[in-house]
Amino acid sequence: MSEYSIDKRNKVRRVPTRGHYDQETVYKILDDAFVCHVSFVLDGQPFIIPTLYGREGNKLYLHGATSSRMIRHLEKGVPMSLAVTHVDGIVLARSAFHHSANYRSTIVYGTAKSVSQELKEHALFIISEQVLKGRWDEVRLPNEKELKATEVLELEIEQASAKVRSGGPNDDKPDYDLDIWAGVVPMKMIYSDPIADEVLPSDIKLPPSLK
Template sequence: MSEFSTAAVYRARQAPARAHYDHAMAHAILDEGLVAHVAFASEAGPVALPMFYVRDGDRVLIHASRKSRLMRALIEGASLCLTVTLVDGLVMARSAFHHSMNYRSVMVHGRGTCLPSAEKEAALALFVERVQAGRSAEVRAPNAQELKATDVLAIPLVDVVAKMRTGGPLDDAEDMALPVWAGVVPIESAYGTPIDA
């Protein structure tokens, strides 16, 4: 199946023409991004945390201290919303109203499952490999205490929507003659020169 079986309640209502439900697009965005915002309802109110993540097939993995409120809430079955956004450009229009951004994003709704101890070390190696391929074989593996202190949560990719905006500004016809520059300012991410520690 090439499309997610996203429930109607999680399908895009605002700008639905920009929404996509195919696996390839969502996977590509998740694989390019580095930071996910994970939102959930805590006893003190809503919380959204930026987190490093890794896609592992048809699931997303996150990890944190087993004592964190995030892990405690999610292990107890709290629902979550995970989002990843890549900003590709600033869209400069002739009117204030039509300024925008070109972006690619993924939103995942669901619940997480704590990985059993037998799967934890291999899952944590995926995070190191995400930083640099082959690095998990070069560094010290987690020790027993580190493994005990860390939980890894798997979030299945089921209720998923990808959204994307491309192109220039959508100016109104009456604004086209205004003496204001309009267009797109591209945004690119690049790795710098490594700095020794």
């Protein structure tokens, strides 16, 4: 896999040693989540909206109602950016100044366009797979009316950067002599046991996607 080009748009300035521009790192961060934040400009005002996504190769798919402001605006091919952030822990240093967080984040730049009618169902499949692998094969698939009510955008990733921090605190030398606890509190997202819909017949068992 290759590296994204670097210019002032995507260059990691603060702590540049934490910056990465290779597709492998960017894809890994994207693949570990299914909710992103999208940023775009309307009449000079920056908007930010959380939304689901799915990755296929160097493309991201986003979907929404055909009447959605975000969708209608983004499909014009306006500049946009998109971020995915995993918070992996709180880094507790001896000094307030060196407190930090462990994280993996990526910021993606590009312009979106509507997918063709032929591609729409496939793109929705990719988004569904991102959320829960295998689920698509278990459900009632979209009908004509539902497909019509849904717009799907594809965003070819033009540029991206990733920023990653891991490990313990980095304190100033003299502070290591202080009698202050230092270390990391790991954080992670967990899935709890599935809760069946109240009206689900009891003979319908958990599907393979949830095993």
